[in-house]
Amino acid sequence: MSRRPFLAGNWKMNKLVGEAVDLVKGIVDGVKGIIDKDILVCPPFTALSEVSKIVKGTNVNLGAQNCSYKDSGAYTGEISPSMLLDLGCSYVILGHSERRTYFGETNEIINEKAKLAISKGLKIVYCVGEVLEERKNNQTFDVIKKQLDQVLYNLDLNSVIIAYEPVWAIGTGLTASPEQAEEVHSFIRKTVSNIVKDAGKNFDVNDLVILYGGSVKSSSIKGLMECEDVDGGLIGGASLKAEEFLNIINNAK
Ligand code: PGA
Numbered sequence: 003m004s005r006r007p008f009l010a011g012n013w014k015m016n017k018l019v020g021e022a023v024d025l026v027k028g029i030v031d032g033v034k035g036i037i038d039k040d041i042l043v044c045p046p047f048t049a050l051s052e053v054s055k056i057v058k059g060t061n062v063n064l065g066a067q068n069c070s071y072k073d074s075g076a077y078t079g080e081i082s083p084s085m086l087l088d089l090g091c092s093y094v095i096l097g098h099s100e101r102r103t104y105f106g107e108t109n110e111i112i113n114e115k116a117k118l119a120i121s122k123g124l125k126i127v128y129c130v131g132e133v134l135e136e137r138k139n140n141q142t143f144d145v146i147k148k149q150l151d152q153v154l155y156n157l158d159l160n161s162v163i164i165a166y167e168p169v170w171a172i173g174t175g176l177t178a179s180p181e182q183a184e185e186v187h188s189f190i191r192k193t194v195s196n197i198v199k200d201a202g203k204n205f206d207v208n209d210l211v212i213l214y215g216g217s218v219k220s221s222s223i224k225g226l227m228e229c230e231d232v233d234g235g236l237i238g239g240a241s242l243k244a245e246e247f248l249n250i251i252n253n254a255k
Pocket of ligand 1: 012171174215216
């Protein structure tokens with residue numbers, strides 16, 4: 003088993019280029035010498051180029067928040083995996099609930115994006131999670147199983163990180179309790195194990211990194227990461243200030 007703490011910041015549609023540069027400088031300075039954790043920042047597309055220059059050669063990895071399912075051509079407004087690699091990205095977030103909700107992304111579209119991104123050499127952070135109504139109706143496991151089954155079946159799982167982000171916890175200040183998180187994280191590991199078996203894949207599911215996301219703070223990360231199947235966090239709001247993101251990284255054991 004080769005899992006180690008993984009902390010990712012999803013900056014969403016925040017930070018002008020100058021602000022992004024200031025933020026990432028603070029992060030790079032603060033994580034110097036940390037060699038036992040993986041650290042990732044995902045700025046908006048417009049800041050990738052400048053942020054890339056600052057993280058180059060450091061222990062901070064660079065990711066994007068989305069990519070196209072096409073790699074070049076007449077697709078106005080799209081950004082391809084090759085363009086992200088060209089800027090120094092090694093990761094891309096896919097399937098975030100905000101993309102599913104506001105931009106109509108389906109599991110099928112996300113699978114197309116993921117297939118292309120991985121084939122070009124990116125790793126993906128694939129987000130899954132239920133909305134509040136689904137949780138209330140006891141549909142959480144069904145929803146997540148479908149999100150996993152329909153997207154992962156033909157992917158190289160060595161290039162996949164999963165982020166469980168209950169939609170009711172994103173940006174709301176409501177964090178899932180460690181028990182609620184662990185219940186779903188262990189279900190995710192079991193479900194991926196079944197996908198591996200069904201598809202005859204050669205992959206040890208104990209190596210799968212599963213992040214929790216949804217209002218993570220420096221005060222909640224420790225309890226979440228005490229759970230066996232919680233390997234780190236995908237952090238939105240609290241990753242926009244270097245000090246708080248660094249506290250989260252330091253409290254993640
Ligand atoms: P949040 O966002 O930490 O602001 O809740 C997490 C995410 O959406 O990735």
